[in-house]
Amino acid sequence: DGGITQSPKYLFRKEGQNVTLSCEQNLNHDAMYWYRQDPGQGLRLIYYSQIVNDFQKGDIAEGYSVSREKKESFPLTVTSAQKNPTAFYLCASSQGQGAYEQYFGPGTRLTVT
Amino acid sequence: GESVGLHLPTLSVQEGDNSIINCAYSNSASDYFIWYKQESGKGPQFIIDIRSNMDKRQGQRVTVLLNKTVKHLSLQIAATQPGDSAVYFCAERDLMNTGFQKLVFGTGTRLLVSP
Numbered sequence: 001d002g003g004i005t006q007s008p009k010y011l012f013r014k015e016g017q018n019v020t021l022s023c024e025q026n027l028n029h030d031a032m033y034w035y036r037q038d039p040g041q042g043l044r045l046i047y048y049s050q051i052v053n054d055f056q057k058g059d060i061a062e063g064y065s066v067s068r069e070k071k072e073s074f075p076l077t078v079t080s081a082q083k084n085p086t087a088f089y090l091c092a093s094s095q096g097q098g099a100y101e102q103y104f105g106p107g108t109r110l111t112v113t
Numbered sequence: 114g115e116s117v118g119l120h121l122p123t124l125s126v127q128e129g130d131n132s133i134i135n136c137a138y139s140n141s142a143s144d145y146f147i148w149y150k151q152e153s154g155k156g157p158q159f160i161i162d163i164r165s166n167m168d169k170r171q172g173q174r175v176t177v178l179l180n181k182t183v184k185h186l187s188l189q190i191a192a193t194q195p196g197d198s199a200v201y202f203c204a205e206r207d208l209m210n211t212g213f214q215k216l217v218f219g220t221g222t223r224l225l226v227s228p
Contacts, residue, residue: 006156044218048215058215100162103159
């Protein structure tokens with residue numbers, strides 16, 4: 001089955017620790033995205049990558065970092081510099097650059113205490 | 114499940130009714146719009162899209178209407194079923210200063226369908 005996988009579904013960390021969220025896709029999509037979702041708000045773009053070895057900051061990139069070493073993978077690291085890291089994180093991909101239909105993964109719920 | 118949208122506007126309907134979910138968008142230059150459905154604890158799922166050169170587009174049990182004059186988008190669901198219960202998001206495509214086109218998501222509407 002083609003799709004996007006994110007792991008783990010739930011993640012718990014202590015404040016001050018960095019944590020990396022996994023995102024893998026087997027759709028052969030060029031572009032990948034990371035969003036953050038908070039209650040009562042729409043999805044906000046953290047980082048995006050249009051092609052391997054290239055990525056750009058989105059609207060709320062502070063406290064986050066990414067890499068795109070392989071077409072299939074776009075991991076997100078939530079660093080200790082992120083002031084409010086507890087959120088639902090969604091990874092997505094699309095066929096080409098730009099924003100036609102994006103396919104979303106199941107999400108990772110990160111809780112930092 | 115994921116407690117997405119604790120303070121979202123909510124539309125409650127009876128099974129079999131037609132549902133209309135509305136969305137106001139901000140950028141008059143947006144040329145593409147999408148509706149997504151998100152069930153509790155899951156990622157958003159594509160429902161239907163529409164380009165700005167169209168006023169209406171129909172899918173299976175769903176219709177999207179676009180009114181560019183007032184920057185309004187609506188999603189109509191015919192014969193609503195309990196499985197339609199979810200949060201529905203509209204998204205518009207905007208051009209970033211990097212030249213990249215991104216999706217800007219609305220805050221969502223929760224649809225509750227009673228049997």
